[in-house]
Amino acid sequence: MAPIIGINSETVTNVTSTDFPGHWPGEDNSWSLSSFRNTFNINIHHNEPLDSSFSLVAIEAVYVHNNTSVIQDEVLCQRLGLVPFRGGKEGIQEFLKWHPRKKDDGMNTVVEEEEEENTKFDYNTIILSLKIACTRNKEAEKGERDPLKAYHNAHVYARDIQFKPFGRQEQYFSGEDAIGPTNPDILVAKLRPGQCIDVDMHAFKGVGSDHAKFSPVATASYRLLPTITIMKPILGKDAEKFARCFPQGVIGFEKVSKKEAQRKGSGYEGHEGENKAVVLDPMKDTVSRECLRHEEFEGKVKLGRVRDHFIFSVESVGQWESDALFLESVKVLKMKCEALKQNLQTMNR
Template sequence: MAEGSGSLYDPRRHVRILSERVRDVSSVDYPGHFPGEDHSWDLAKFTENFHLEVQRLSQRSVEFDLVGVDASIANAFRRIMIAEVPTVAIESVYAWDNTSIIVDEVLSQRIGLIPIHVDPRRIDVKSEGDESTDRNTLVFNLDVRCSRNTKAKRGATADSELYINHEVLSSHLQWVPQGEQAEVFEADPPRATNPNIVLAKLRPGQAVKMELHAVRGVGKDHAKFSPVATASYRLLPLVVLNPDKPVPKESAEKFAACFAPGVIHVDKRSGKVRVEEKNLRKDTVSREVLRHPEFEGCVELKRIRDFFLFHVESESAYPPEDLLPEAIQILRGKIAAIRQATEALLDEDQTMDSQDAMQTD
């Protein structure tokens, strides 16, 4: 592949991986700008170098490539997905009865961490001091009592056979509609995202009875509001072979074994090695190849500084493919707020300059 602004082999896009350290980590003062060159922002050029591609999508996770942006932008998306995309979680717990071995405070913390399946856009934010209404609060009941199973078979030893309701599960949360909520959430009633979370274990005679109030919040206020289990990225690995110093044929298999399977292909006839570019993302950049003196100078390990491999796991009502668009909307809102504040400052400065000019006259 020829070197160029859009090529993986463009040196400006590389972070060098050495045996003991990493080089060329920092970007320039203004990302994408270099001294003595015209780098005026151009939409067509940006569109040519930028792309986003989903590599894998499941019910709860997504892997996608984000290419052509600075690390500050990619990290902003990651941080917003973790801390600023709103969700709904249980905030207040009113314990009427709890004879389990777990004290009220600990059980309340467990309950608060249950991901709630409800579209947060249908719930208003409840600020401090606001009263609870059907617009800003969801109410759940938790009422579980354990008893012996009189129909258990003789000799049974499993708890599930001996007892009824021997576990308090997230599926025991029962939504109690308030006001107009029955109509608003008729198509998709609020519930626990995962119905099989064990909150406590009970024995005959023990019971848990609580009223739970859920509100809308964001992860920077409390981790229970974070919509993701993980949101991370890594840079695309790059393996560059030195054409002037090829890998010794007798050590080709050993060389390939230094990388993740599929990254290096060894020709059985000639013993030559080549890099499988389509499998580069599989490599973990373990630096194992740099430990062997016979491979010194044969290969360079690098990462592409603007090629981000994202992995996001959703633990909320959001489908995983919706988390990045939500983060983009929030970032756009931040930019709009900064722009508005800047324009207000400029208007204020212009007004003051006009007043000063009139006083001078």
């Protein structure tokens, strides 16, 4: 059975798979590692820093010395904790270590805080500072209503957060490798004259399974490769309408050649030089089935999805480039498989 899922106007066909052991008498469909190696391949269609699917640095502790803005302390701390940061790869991967944190059980809070302070070193804690105040702009025109022109520091952005290296951190995080926000234009707060924010922050290295703020992935998804098969010629104005049924770039046009127009039974007889619809890039299709709604295309097009061709899409928050994210995710998957393998061996004992 062909590995194509049929996409009809109201139904989906060929969704069940029969390629597994014991389904057909005398036919072996057991999974084979060697066969998988021969058929499996990965194609990188585009590789951009922010769009290609881990450990990271995120603000964990915020010490508020002064906050006279309209944002409550706890809300400000939450906003600061969600600002994504990046730094030199060598420093983040090799130098920074995991920071041990104890679970809060509501008891011995003072003692635990003192113990945590004694466990913060240059290899597990990043110190950041945000000290900013809003003042009036004396050079602004009289009656100016734009706060960005009337005041200084009316808006507080992620770029206002300062990195304060200590110990050996300057060796790994300096120049272009310094710790800083992935997007400097993230709005943190709005201030007016007389208001200020004075906070110190401690950022630690963590993983996404501990908290979403440590994850470098914004959105990760996958879909099956769409297939579009033109069964009969679609010409002229119908071809233009057919192209509008799909996202831009999926369907294109070609001129009907003289050879095609002379071939009997081709459907192009007498249409030499006219535009015909052709499939350019089915990967851009969203399988909306729009073309199946129109009578003029009935029996002329067949939609489907390849059941064993997966298209993954991963959006990076900015700390990791897309290719590095993929390789790191493979490492994590291998670690989980090894852990499962060891647990299975333990169960047998």
